Amino acid sequence: MSQHSVVLLLGSNLGNAKLNIDQALFFLQEEIGEIKQKSEHLSSSAVEFESCNIFCNIALRIFTDLSPFKLLQKLKQYEKKMGRQIDSADLGKYSDRIIDIDIVLFDNLTFKSKKLTIPHDKNLNERDFSKKLIAQLVDN
Numbered sequence: 001m002s003q004h005s006v007v008l009l010l011g012s013n014l015g016n017a018k019l020n021i022d023q024a025l026f027f028l029q030e031e032i033g034e035i036k037q038k039s040e041h042l043s044s045s046a047v048e049f050e051s052c053n054i055f056c057n058i059a060l061r062i063f064t065d066l067s068p069f070k071l072l073q074k075l076k077q078y079e080k081k082m083g084r085q086i087d088s089a090d091l092g093k094y095s096d097r098i099i100d101i102d103i104v105l106f107d108n109l110t111f112k113s114k115k116l117t118i119p120h121d122k123n124l125n126e127r128d129f130s131k132k133l134i135a136q137l138v139d140n
Helices: 017-032 068-082 121-126 128-135
Strands: 004-012 034-038 042-044 055-064 100-106
Touching: 004 017, 004 128, 017 034, 017 055, 017 068, 042 128, 055 128, 068 100, 100 121, 121 128
Parallel strands: none
Antiparallel strands: 004 055, 004 100, 034 055, 042 055
């Protein structure tokens, strides 16, 4: 099977946010593919909505044999398993979350549908915290 290079951005601002991220990293390594690179953990305020909860964020590069839609499906299932009840895309606005895992890049793919847009333009070009984390991943 072909291995795809994928950049993911993870965030959490409910409960023990760093522990939530670390648990997600374990899931990704066990169920999705090999984590090749990780950025530092970065704390940030909520973006595009008001919250008194601070986010813990991390970016990573992972290699997987999953297709973009199969990957998205598995990520959404994991978010739900962790306790995330409402997806921002379904709600139409952002809110606090126990875990959020965004597909930022998938190989050199450019794709847009109702449920998935690759590359994830906001994380690549608009959000300072995500640009900083993604920049830490060197292209190997």
